[in-house]
Amino acid sequence: MTVNNFPAVNVEFEKPGGIETDELILNMGPQHPSTHGVLRVILKTDGEIIKSATPVIGYLHRCFEKHAENVTWVQVIPYTDRMDYIASMNNNLGYVLGIEKMMDLEVNERANFLRIIVAELNRIASHLIFFGTYGLDTGAFTPFLYTFRDREKILDLFEEISGARLLYNYIWVGGVAFDAPDGWLDRVTSFCDYFMPKIKEYNDLLTFNKIFIERTANVGVIPPDLAINYALSGPCLRGSGIKFDLRKNDPYCIYDRFDFDVCIGKGEKGTIGDSWDRCWVRVAEMWESLKIIRQAVEKIPGGDAKSTVPKNVRVPKGEFYIRTETPRGELGYYLISDGSRNPVRVKVRSPAFVNLSILPAIASGTMVADLVVIIGSLDIVLGEIDR
Amino acid sequence: MTSQEIHDILAQKFPASVVEFSDGILQPFIKIQAGDIDRIARFLRDDDQLQFDYLMCLSGIDLGENLGVVYHLYSTVHNHKIVLRAEAAKQTPDVKSVAPLWRTADWHEREAFDMLGINFVNHPDLRRILLPDDWEGFPLRKDYIQPDIYNGIRVPHPDHKEEANDRE
Numbered sequence: 353m354t355v356n357n358f359p360a361v362n363v364e365f366e367k368p369g370g371i372e373t374d375e376l377i378l379n380m381g382p383q384h385p386s387t388h389g390v391l392r393v394i395l396k397t398d399g400e401i402i403k404s405a406t407p408v409i410g411y412l413h414r415c416f417e418k419h420a421e422n423v424t425w426v427q428v429i430p431y432t433d434r435m436d437y438i439a440s441m442n443n444n445l446g447y448v449l450g451i452e453k454m455m456d457l458e459v460n461e462r463a464n465f466l467r468i469i470v471a472e473l474n475r476i477a478s479h480l481i482f483f484g485t486y487g488l489d490t491g492a493f494t495p496f497l498y499t500f501r502d503r504e505k506i507l508d509l510f511e512e513i514s515g516a517r518l519l520y521n522y523i524w525v526g527g528v529a530f531d532a533p534d535g536w537l538d539r540v541t542s543f544c545d546y547f548m549p550k551i552k553e554y555n556d557l558l559t560f561n562k563i564f565i566e567r568t569a570n571v572g573v574i575p576p577d578l579a580i581n582y583a584l585s586g587p588c589l590r591g592s593g594i595k596f597d598l599r600k601n602d603p604y605c606i607y608d609r610f611d612f613d614v615c616i617g618k619g620e621k622g623t624i625g626d627s628w629d630r631c632w633v634r635v636a637e638m639w640e641s642l643k644i645i646r647q648a649v650e651k652i653p654g655g656d657a658k659s660t661v662p663k664n665v666r667v668p669k670g671e672f673y674i675r676t677e678t679p680r681g682e683l684g685y686y687l688i689s690d691g692s693r694n695p696v697r698v699k700v701r702s703p704a705f706v707n708l709s710i711l712p713a714i715a716s717g718t719m720v721a722d723l724v725v726i727i728g729s730l731d732i733v734l735g736e737i738d739r
Numbered sequence: 740m741t742s743q744e745i746h747d748i749l750a751q752k753f754p755a756s757v758v759e760f761s762d763g764i765l766q767p768f769i770k771i772q773a774g775d776i777d778r779i780a781r782f783l784r785d786d787d788q789l790q791f792d793y794l795m796c797l798s799g800i801d802l803g804e805n806l807g808v809v810y811h812l813y814s815t816v817h818n819h820k821i822v823l824r825a826e827a828a829k830q831t832p833d834v835k836s837v838a839p840l841w842r843t844a845d846w847h848e849r850e851a852f853d854m855l856g857i858n859f860v861n862h863p864d865l866r867r868i869l870l871p872d873d874w875e876g877f878p879l880r881k882d883y884i885q886p887d888i889y890n891g892i893r894v895p896h897p898d899h900k901e902e903a904n905d906r907e
Contacts, residue, residue: 410869417854418878454765580792580815583843596815672765673796673811673822684796686809697879701796701811709846738869 375403378720382411386489386724389734393711393727395720402723405715407708412738420698425451425689426525426665428698433519435700436736438481441467441474441510442678444523447698449604450674450685451525454667460660463527464606465652469540470513470522471605472641472648476547477506478679479634482731486631487558489728490567495558502550505543512536526661537649544642544649551639559635568631569622572714572726576625582710585703586681587637588730591617591630598677605676610647612640627729634679634731667691680704680731700739704732740819742767745789753779768809768822776808776825777835777861783812783821784840790816794841799851801881806832806857827857829880836862854879 381392390411396403416435420428432447433440445467452459484499507517513532514522522529558564574584579592589596597614599607615636617629667689675684684701707730715723746760746769756775761768771779783791791812800807810823825834836859838844848859849868856877859865867874873890876883885896 410867410871413869415878421879578842581842583794583841594815601818670765675795682795684811686796686798686811688800697798697800699796699798699800701798705846706843709843713842 373398380723382408387727387734388485388732391708391727391732391734391737393723395723397720400719400721402715402718402720405712405723407711409705409708409734409737412734414739416700416739417698420695422694424665424693425667425695428695429524430519430521433521434735435702435739436678436680436683436704436733437518438733439474439478439679440518440520441470441522442478442676443683444520445471445605446674446676446678446683447685448523448525449676450672450687451665451667453674454670454672454687454689455525455662455665457526457662458660460527460655460657461653462531462655463657463660465648466513466528466532466657467523467605468607468610468648469645469652470510470520470528472644473506473509473540475641475679476638477503479638480506482634482679483554483558483631486728486731487564489724490564492558492561492564495554498550498554498557502547505546509536509540509543512539524661525665527658531657537652540645541649544646548639548642551635555635559632565621565628568626568628568725568729570626571622571718571722572627572729573623574625574710574714578710578713579625582713583706584681584710585706586677586679587630587633588681588707588710590615590633591729592625593617593619593629598675598682602675604674607644609651610644612643615640627725630729630731667695675701678703680733680736681707702736702739704730704734705737705739708732708737740789740817742769742821745769745819745821748788749779749782752782766822768824770824770826773808773825773827773834775835776810776823777837777840779823780810780837780840788817790814791821792816794837794843794847795820797837797844797847797851799855799857799879801855801879802826803881805829806855806880808834808851808857810837832857833860834858835860836865838862853877856880 376397378395378397380395381387382390392408394406416431419431429444432443436443480499480503484496487495511517514520574592576592576594579589593616595614595616600614615633617624617633621628669689669691671688673686675682681703683703686699688697690696750757756772756779758770783789791814793813793815795811795813798809805826806829807824807826813820827834834857836848838848848862851857852865853867853870
């Protein structure tokens with residue numbers, strides 16, 4: 353073999369006699385810039401190769417489920433904000449939809465459209481964070497600055513409609529907390545006009561960058577059957593080429609009225625289900641979210657968005673499992689009520705929790721440097737994993 | 740397939756294991772003997788008509804006398820769902836593990852063990868997942884009492900009478 357047309361030099365490293373080689377146990381995290389929060393991974397390494405990776409979670413455990421049993425149904429909504437804190441609107445939406453189903457509550461049409469708009473805007477904001485930090489993981493600093501510039505514009509829109517920039521408590525049982533202020537919908541449209549060409553810019557910057565492709569293609573491949581067995585969801589599942597999106601396959605809210613495509617990984621730069629595919633699915637999804645937002649802004653009816661908000665939330669006895677598609681995948685709430693003011697049980701099926709559980713299966717046999725790329729491509733939020 | 744049809748198939752195939760079917764509620768569930776859940780789960784996963792390949796959620800619940808495990812299953816092939824429930828007495832909360840069937844159950848079962856103390860028989864690696872290893876008790880049980888002292892640190896909480904007096 354020749355490298356750069358130079359004749360190959362055979363260098364044989366002699367193992368010094370009498371020295372034994374051994375496995376090295378390496379702790380990655382809990383304080384590590386590439387674990388996206390307080391995740392600790394115990395690595396058993398043989399040189400640069402990972403023999404096994406064991407995630408240790410729970411550093412951010414805030415007893416969400418225990419809290420939920422000790423406050424009223426409505427008081428849980430602000431807590432849901434704090435699980436996946438970069439897609440709070442989507443968290444609110446799933447929980448509230450579950451309660452409405454149990455109460456058999458019809459929701460005002462305008463509120464439904466507003467919910468769709470904020471949920472999809474939040475999906476874009478969340479994918480922008482993924483995209484920027486994934487650039488950082490792979491050694492590109494610039495995209496991070498660009499994506500945070502654009503995410504800022506979405507946060508401004510949220511601040512205007514809900515008063516908060518990160519934890520909104522905006523979607524309420526039976527409607528939304530506030531109607532859109534004057535001219536807000538126009539500003540959403542102008543954001544869409546502004547943002548659409550930016551996606552191409554991101555692709556030029558990072559997605560189709562030669563170095564980025566080299567780092568991510570064929571790394572951390574998840575075969576489709578393994579993805580289903582591990583119950584992955586969201587972009588991690590679609591990256592493996594499975595066309596499954598709850599907005600299409602099990603529609604909730606009013607998603608069945610919108611026209612959009614489900615993006616899947618096709619293995620364009622490597623193998624189907626590699627890290628590049630998962631990144632590409634998220635980029636393509638931003639485009640689809642813009643399509644949904646434009647349709648929603650166009651069709652939104654007038655009226656009072658708060659007309660169906662009940663004065664008193666009484667959830668009848670029963671149980672229900674609701675699942676919605678958040679930027680990270682299937683967020684499920686298993687709600688049990690005994691008819692009293694407080695929930696009996698609120699179990700959260702967190703998408704990032706389930707997506708991370710596949711890490712030991714795909715990380716063994718890879719290089720230590722690739723582990724950063726794999727963890728980044730799963731797009732985890734520790735606030736939601738630990739709850 | 741509807742829940743009723745799936746229940747009929749199971750009741751015919753495993754008459755001794757299917758305890759009851761709760762119909763007429765929002766999401767009907769089938770109650771299964773805790774010792775047979777792995778056999779039934781394997782049948783649900785592998786049968787051509789059913790093919791429940793996707794375990795959406797596995798939750799532990801406290802039912803007072805008993806502890807329960809609820810399985811929310813989905814089939815990506817046939818697009819149908821079913822809810823199973825297994826119950827075990829609080830003194831001996833043994834439920835067969837389904838982690839060998841659906842790998843996703845591994846962490847879910849560890850969480851249910853961590854929070855409610857359900858013992859999953861045949862689980863490959865049953866230990867605490869969210870709480871520290873030296874935590875005592877199972878916090879999501881309804882009869883759980885919050886400890887006054889954890890590792891030598893006083894834990895403040897409203898039931899702490901002396902604490903309340905100090906504040907006054």
